[in-house]
Amino acid sequence: MNLKQLQIYKTVVEQGTMSQAAKTLHMSQPPLSLQIKQLEEEIGAPLLIRGSRHVECTELGDFLYHRACTICDLVQNTKQELFDQQHAKTGTIHLGIVSSLQDYVLDTWLHSFIKMYPKIHYEIFEGNTYTCLDAVRHHIIEIAVVRSPFPKDSSLQMIQTAMENFYTIGSTKPLTVEELNHVPLIIYRRWKEFFDQLLETPNYFCVSDDARTCMQWAQRGYGIGLAPASIAKKEDNAYPIQDLSMQSNICIVTSKNNYISNSAKALLDYIKNQ
Known part of the structure; x- marks a missing residue:
């Protein structure tokens, strides 16, 4: 197994056909097919399911594809790093x-x-x-x-x-930790565990995997958003949470x-x- 074979195999999977991969790599199809065949023989198992219109990965082939992506990226990054050493x-x-x-x-x-x-x-x-x-x-x-x-x-x-303090977004005045128990909250998932421990009866209207989504929902008035200062201060209706010592580093x-x-x-x- 060598880098050239991995690059060819990666291209075949991404292009979906042997012929399109050959065009992408500027080579004829027979040598490309031979490289794939030699790779499968070395591994001792089929890597591709060859259909009439396109190819698909076997389970083993899917594993090799993702590993080939990592290896090819690493080689490219290494070339870039060698260049950086000189410049x-x-x-x-x-x-x-x-x-x-x-x-x-x-x-x-x-x-x-x-x-x-x-x-x-x-x-x-x-x-x-x-x-x-x-x-x-x-x-x-x-x-x-x-x-x-x-x-x-x-x-x-x-x-x-x-280090940043936490703010509310969407309220008409600064809120205390106690007052947060009585309003619908819009919160980034990573901070939910902390507020679970801080609040007695939290009402999570929306829990999101992206802080930007929290801001968008709060801006539209669906609830009170919770976010660190660097995000919240861009909003007109942002206030620091009263009596809260937690900070985001x-x-x-x-x-x-x-x-x-x-x-x-x-x-x-x-x-x-x-």
């Missing part, structure tokens, strides 16, 4: 940002950093805190910008950059073991000096 302030930063921090990262750090280093490009991975942390572990991204809390991991390195996370490109190091240094 310190160019290249691409692989950056993960949770949805609730997109505006914060752009306004607080990237707006000025992009002006300082206009030749640096960006690959943005968007997800929740856990998917971003997992992407750091698997070398898909170099830096993750996430919110606490999250489980400790000895393989990760964390820099805490800011904004954290920069990198791997202790994985390679960090020179361009990513430049961004980390910039953030640390702010």
Whole structure:
């Protein structure tokens, strides 16, 4: 099994037919089919179900496809990293940002950093805190910008950059923790466990996996949204929650073991000096 075979197999699966994959790879179909056949012979099992119009993965083939994607991405990233070694302030930063921090990262750090280093490009991975942390572990991204809390991991390195109070969105006045028991709440799922412990009789009208959805529902008057300051302060009817000590920490996370490109190091240094 070699990289060329994996790239060919990945393309066949994505294109759906041998003929279309051959066109995409600028090669004739017989050599392409031979590479797939040799791959199946080496593994000792069929990888594709060949239909009259298209091909489909077997269960083993689906596993190999996802592994091939990871390997091909890793090779591409390695090439980029080698380039970065030679060109310190160019290249691409692989950056993960949770949805609730997109505006914060752009306004607080990237707006000025992009002006300082206009030749640096960006690959943005968007997800929740856990998917971003997992992407750091698997070398898909170099830096993750996430919110606490999250489980400790000895393989990760964390820099805490800011602490934010929680706000309500959609109320006509500041609310206390006790008053939150008597209004319909719109909340991001990651914070539900905390408010379950804080409130005696919470009324969750909407629980969402994206903080932006919470804001949209609250803006339309369906209930009271709960969110950290950097999201909530953009709204006219946002108020800090009275007598609440909980804060959301904004954290920069990198791997202790994985390679960090020179361009990513430049961004980390910039953030640390702010």
